[in-house]
Amino acid sequence: MFIYRCDGTKEGILCCLYDSFTAKRVPDAVYSGRFQPAFDQEVIDVKTDEKIAARVRSGIVKCGGISLLSELFLPLRSCESLRETVVFFVAYRCLKERRNVITDYTDNNVLLHRDLAARIKKEVHNMHGFLRFAECTGGLYAHFSPDNDVVDLVAPHFARRFSGEKFIIHDTKRNLLAVYDGKSLKTVLNDSPVTVYLSTEEEQFRKLWKTYFDSVSIESRKNKRLQDNFLPRRYRKDMTEFQ
């Protein structure tokens, strides 16, 4: 009965896998960061080592190529605390059986893994639509608070779309900023408050947008449940039409 504690990065998980295979021991779970183990659980701290990680990484590539690698680690962006455990066990099985098991939908870990990955992909797709920019002096600014850590997955879409413009996308939950200067994108951690100055036209377009939004609803067909399903209420605090 033991658990691994690592830094929660891809490399951290890879090093846990290395320990597991070399020391021939299988954990109950894998966690990162602040975590309270149960009384009877021994905690093994795994230090991240780039070289070891690289070796295990190439082992995984042998099981299913580069595409397996990116798919495998996607759930690490999830907000669920079982993310590291799930990634660990799916990777463990791939390495053990020397094949890609990510489509074995009878395996509970695979199912959880697919579920977390699907939720992340869905959130990225949703945010391509739900994100709202404000025109500010100096560029466009959007704030949002996604469930998962996706700001750097969401931003490239807008870099393609608004190719010549500057913009900032602000994940207010994690204090992350995706900054686009019109040429390249980078993600930075930012703890200080962000102040923006709205352009003179901004208020007017917000009003027009709200007018439009209200006028396209068909009153006689109200179906809030359906609306809640597609557009979760927690997202609305960042969206212009619900202010």
Added chain:
Amino acid sequence: MLDEQRLKILTESAKYDVSCSSSGSDRRNTAKGTGNAAMCGICHSFTQDGRCVSLLKILLSNRCVYDCLYCVNRRSNDVPRASASPDEICRLVMSFYRRNYIEGLFLSSAIEKSPDHTMELLLETVVRLRKLYGFNGYIHLKGIPGADELMLKRAGGYVDRMSFNIELPSEKSLKLLAPQKSKKAILTPMSDMAAEYVAAKAEKNKLFLPAGQTTQMIVGASPEHDGAIIRLTEGLYKKFALKRVYFSSYVPTNTNTDLLPTAPVGLLREHRLYQADWLLRFYGFSASEILSENEDLDVTVDPKCAWALKHMEQFPVEVNSAPPEMLVRVPGIGFITANKIVRARKFSRLDFNDLYKMRVVMKRAVHFITCNGKFSGQPHLQSVKNLLVLAENSTNAVQLSMFSSPEISTSVIGGQL
């Protein structure tokens, strides 16, 4: 600048056009341009009635010289009128798009003065948007039947999708309810554009209607049966290479005439028609398999269940060996689940528990499958039917109208049908 009041007038009546899809095009951004299109389409918001808001749906004008009985903008109706200039539309689109309110523009118009005059203004708007404003986002343009052919074709080179609405499911109804329109005036441009579209595709020209053509018809304003509607739909797909046929439930619009029903059509009928349409497009069904010409779709169960109940001789199928095209015909197994089954059974033989975990809708599927030879459904047709009706009632509330938008319907390809 367009003010709130005109915006309201010009968008209020456009909302009954059900197609809001922004899918099917992968137009790229240009060096100094703004925008691109996403193949899968993107929903930007959802209205209180749960419909996706993707495009800015707006009329250039609602001043109409025609008098279609089912339409709020008909000449004889007393409603506030407004129009916008091409440049006003362009500016609104750009401002909304940059704020990521919308995925693009759905532009339509009432017949102001004449079809040619109207089409000219529509064309001017889209050309301006693309050339002057460098807009590369999605544009869906409503074609004006009866307008000059060259103008229509030219428009096709600037927009992602065009639609000529067939309006009503039969020529007879069209004559009765939309006296100034004719089947020929609608189908001719549709078929011209289809020919042009096919030719452009063959030449790998990606700029002519990359997202193809669609059409829309009003259901419930006229007496046609679902069987006739589904046959017409199938024909439209085959003949005109249409991407989508939309159905829009008739909503009464303060008309004093006995030619139109006074009550709106329930959304359930529209929903069933969309389900049947899905069977046509994705599940390999033909119209004649789904129902006969003078029949209406069963309201108590979805069309796939209805078909399966009539063909019990083809069931149960063994999930561990059935080919994928048979798996998707099983009620409760959709595309995504069928795909999961096919991939997972390469690892091990599946049992009922595995199917549950893969989110097969077991309360439907169980009567139509075996797992390792085991069957655990109901043996009698009537009890199967009763259970399916029960299962249906518990899901309908949320599901209604999901199928009208491809952006959100991908989420239900899973196991729902």
